[in-house]
Amino acid sequence: xxxxxxxxxxxxxxxxxxxxxxxxxxxxxxxxxxxxxxxxxxxxxxxxxxxxxxxxxxxxxxxxxxxxxxxxxxxxxxxxxxxxxxxxxxxxxxxxxxxxxxxxxxxxxxxxxxxxxxxxxxxxxxxxxxxxxxxxxxxxxxxxxxxxxxxxxxxxxxxxxxxxxxxxxxxxxxxxxxxxxxxxxxxxxxxxxxxxxxxxxxxxxxxxxxxxxxxxxxxxxxxxxxxxxxxxxxxxxxxxxxxxxxxxxxxxxxxxx
Numbered sequence: 001x002x003x004x005x006x007x008x009x010x011x012x013x014x015x016x017x018x019x020x021x022x023x024x025x026x027x028x029x030x031x032x033x034x035x036x037x038x039x040x041x042x043x044x045x046x047x048x049x050x051x052x053x054x055x056x057x058x059x060x061x062x063x064x065x066x067x068x069x070x071x072x073x074x075x076x077x078x079x080x081x082x083x084x085x086x087x088x089x090x091x092x093x094x095x096x097x098x099x100x101x102x103x104x105x106x107x108x109x110x111x112x113x114x115x116x117x118x119x120x121x122x123x124x125x126x127x128x129x130x131x132x133x134x135x136x137x138x139x140x141x142x143x144x145x146x147x148x149x150x151x152x153x154x155x156x157x158x159x160x161x162x163x164x165x166x167x168x169x170x171x172x173x174x175x176x177x178x179x180x181x182x183x184x185x186x187x188x189x190x191x192x193x194x195x196x197x198x199x200x201x202x203x204x205x206x207x208x209x210x211x212x213x214x215x216x217x218x219x220x221x222x223x224x225x226x227x228x229x230x231x232x233x234x235x236x237x238x239x240x241x242x243x244x245x246x247x248x249x250x251x252x253x254x255x256x257x
Contacts, residue, residue, distance in 0.1 A: 021054040021080040023205045025194040045106035051113025055081035095122040097223040107135040114163040118172035127137040127181040136254040144246035149234035164211040185253040203227040
């Protein structure tokens with residue numbers, strides 16, 4: 001996150017950290033091969049998971065190296081992370097000031113987080129930490145809106161976003177314009193499905209979204225009802241019925257100059 005933490009992130013993720021850990025989708029197993037082959041992360045490599053949240057990405061990063069530092073500014077998120085990954089070193093810090101030595105890190109990963117701190121000061125700090133020719137990986141799970149009911153849900157929640165930073169706005173890409181610190185290498189995409197009840201993988205998942213989690217309990221209850229109504233209208237499935245929620249995972253690779 002940023003040195004001026006967006007209030008939607010601070011409020012939403014502080015109040016919904018446990019829900020976030022429970023209902024957010026995992027990442028496709030193919031991301032491990034991407035970490036090895038594209039970002040060249042080997043067992044001796046030092047990696048930072050920046051904006052680590054509750055540690056959803058650590059399961060995959062731990063499969064390629066044990067030298068991991070999870071960096072996250074929100075205490076409630078770190079508490080959830082430590083429950084699942086007690087052996088991982090953690091730092092409560094913002095993205096622009098990380099207590100690590102210059103050129104000491106082989107790779108920095110930002111999973112579902114970079115849009116919150118996509119600014120020049122952060123990019124400079126990432127560059128300071130990375131070894132020459134070090135790797136920056138930016139990963140996002142995105143709902144597949146080519147599916148009709150997923151698109152209907154996206155259309156419903158869009159007006160509530162306001163100024164909340166989002167991956168799909170592409171504004172995070174602006175920080176890579178007119179800079180000499182990083183060079184774009186590649187974009188890889190993967191598909192996956194999160195399977196569970198409509199209530200668990202659709203309505204509760206959407207309630208963990210930052211700008212929704214920051215709303216009042218009454219508002220969230222109303223929105224939950226709408227989410228489940230939209231799914232029923234398109235699929236005939238009730239909250240307790242099983243559904244397969246489609247995602248596309250985007251994995252961007254940048255290299256330090």
